[in-house]
Amino acid sequence: MNRATLTKLLALSAVTGARSMAGLAALASARGGATKPPLLLAAATEMFADKSPSIGNRVDPLPLGGRALIGAGVGVLVAREAGECVVLGAVLGATTAVVATHIAYEVRRRLPVPSAAGGLLEDALVVAVASRYA
Template sequence: MQKHFWQTVGLGTLAGFRSITAPALLSNNLSKFHPRALAKSPLGLLQKPWIASALRFMAAGEMVGDKLPAAPDRTSPPVLAGRALSGALVGATLYKVNHGSVVKGALLGGTVAIAATYGSLFLRKKSAAKSGLPVSVVGGFEDILVIGAGLALSKGTALGSPSGRAL
């Protein structure tokens, strides 16, 4: 399998846990690498430093908002659609950078995000029930997992940079 396939699976999974974190990580890296494949594409906006900053700010806000009692259920149709779109965005972008099918990348990223949304909900409920901890505390541990996995996916790598072809 090619690198961008696994990057899409990884970021799609993160999008299922926290919808804004995946595009924030990708945008942060793209703002450093500027692949030419995105030059004339609307997806090229993710290369802009101000977009990367805005997404990081939104990701932090999402992590705080997730703990509030009024936070919507992650599987409610609008929230699930947002997570699917987030996964689709990162998948489409990674595939575009690597001269692959944008549609294939979007479908892969969106599908993985939906699966991860349900998986993360199951894990959160099961963890809260088994540990006796409040769901919001378990959500904090979920944030740590997402941040750690996201940094592991992107640290020291050219996440979002083309594999096997020139920029």
């Protein structure tokens, strides 16, 4: 896998670990089409809901598994677009999303600011990375 494709795959899979819909929304936003509006809405809704205390932990088994699957999907899409191995893309995407989920969770948990403020900082980073690599 070439360096540019690998960088894009890792970046978009990592933002998927922080915000599950961010990688797919970034890809849809860059390409347009029928999937763009619902994916952007899903990503925005997730960013809003993330600040609610009733939302469970992203590292719990079900949300983590969802992020792994979505990360795999992001990896497949990026690899296929570049003419690279989609199986490798899926494995790298899923792995990166899971690792990034744990890192983002721990960083936010340890920030010396209220959770909502940490979430807004996380949102800003996710949007910056996603828009750079989409």
